[in-house]
Amino acid sequence: MRPTPKVIERIQTPRGELQLQRRGNHYEIISNGTFLMATYNGSSERLLVSAVLNSVPHAKRVIIGGLGVGFSLAEALRYASIQEVKAVEIEEKVIDWNRTYLASFSRNALDDPRTHIVQGDLLKWIWREEGKYDAICLDIDNGPDWTVTDSNNDLYQEKSLDRLAQMLHPKGVVAFWSASHSEDFQQLLGHIFSDVRTKTIPREKGEDDYIYIAANPKMGIS
Numbered sequence: 001m002r003p004t005p006k007v008i009e010r011i012q013t014p015r016g017e018l019q020l021q022r023r024g025n026h027y028e029i030i031s032n033g034t035f036l037m038a039t040y041n042g043s044s045e046r047l048l049v050s051a052v053l054n055s056v057p058h059a060k061r062v063i064i065g066g067l068g069v070g071f072s073l074a075e076a077l078r079y080a081s082i083q084e085v086k087a088v089e090i091e092e093k094v095i096d097w098n099r100t101y102l103a104s105f106s107r108n109a110l111d112d113p114r115t116h117i118v119q120g121d122l123l124k125w126i127w128r129e130e131g132k133y134d135a136i137c138l139d140i141d142n143g144p145d146w147t148v149t150d151s152n153n154d155l156y157q158e159k160s161l162d163r164l165a166q167m168l169h170p171k172g173v174v175a176f177w178s179a180s181h182s183e184d185f186q187q188l189l190g191h192i193f194s195d196v197r198t199k200t201i202p203r204e205k206g207e208d209d210y211i212y213i214a215a216n217p218k219m220g221i222s
Helices: 043-053 071-077 092-099 122-128 150-156 158-166 183-192
Strands: 006-013 016-023 026-031 034-038 061-065 084-089 115-119 133-138 168-178 193-201 209-217
Touching: 006 092, 016 092, 026 092, 043 061, 043 071, 043 133, 043 168, 043 193, 043 209, 061 071, 071 084, 071 133, 092 115, 122 150, 122 158, 150 158, 158 168, 158 183, 183 193, 183 209
Parallel strands: 061 084, 061 133, 084 115, 133 168
Antiparallel strands: 006 016, 016 026, 026 034, 168 209, 193 209
16 A cells, blocks of 8 residues: 655645655655656656767766756766756756755755756746757656646747757757657657657556657758
8 A cells, every 4th residue: 555645845836836745755746736756766757868868979068957856867967978967947946855855866966066956947048048958858847748837838839849959069969758648749849850759668557658859950940
């Protein structure tokens, strides 16, 4: 029998209610009553990063979009070539939880000198950021077809994808985590990038998780 969850903290944000709860020795983050992520299974979050960095030799600069419980950030820091990881997280409280309750699950990744935390909306930040990156790994909401926060839909539209393509070095790669498959999103990526592939992560219950990986922006991206 699964342990009954104990609410650790519950707050109201401009995007609704955000809750951290403990279940046994692990933690779960709940947004507006919908499960987002937990510390007891980080395989897909790690694969989001490793699938990209294994295909970009000697990557130095990485963006992690969505800090979550820190698994993606910790995975990026495992690579010796990495010099900088910018982790962009809209919820200040999620950053606080990663420094406290969740720190041990990411091997204290926020204390690594290569980590740079950006507290803000990724969808706004990408239009201000002037740097170029070898890898962009995005775990925003539950994917293109199932967003808890309506404004996150904009990430999966052509304008935002064009902007992400501009932020990549010539051999850079962008990846998106999703809780379900979206044929429409995959086709849209194919309109912008020459190389699009997917990876699936089986789950014990329900639909597999998906990772969409895109590289080589097509000519004409402005």
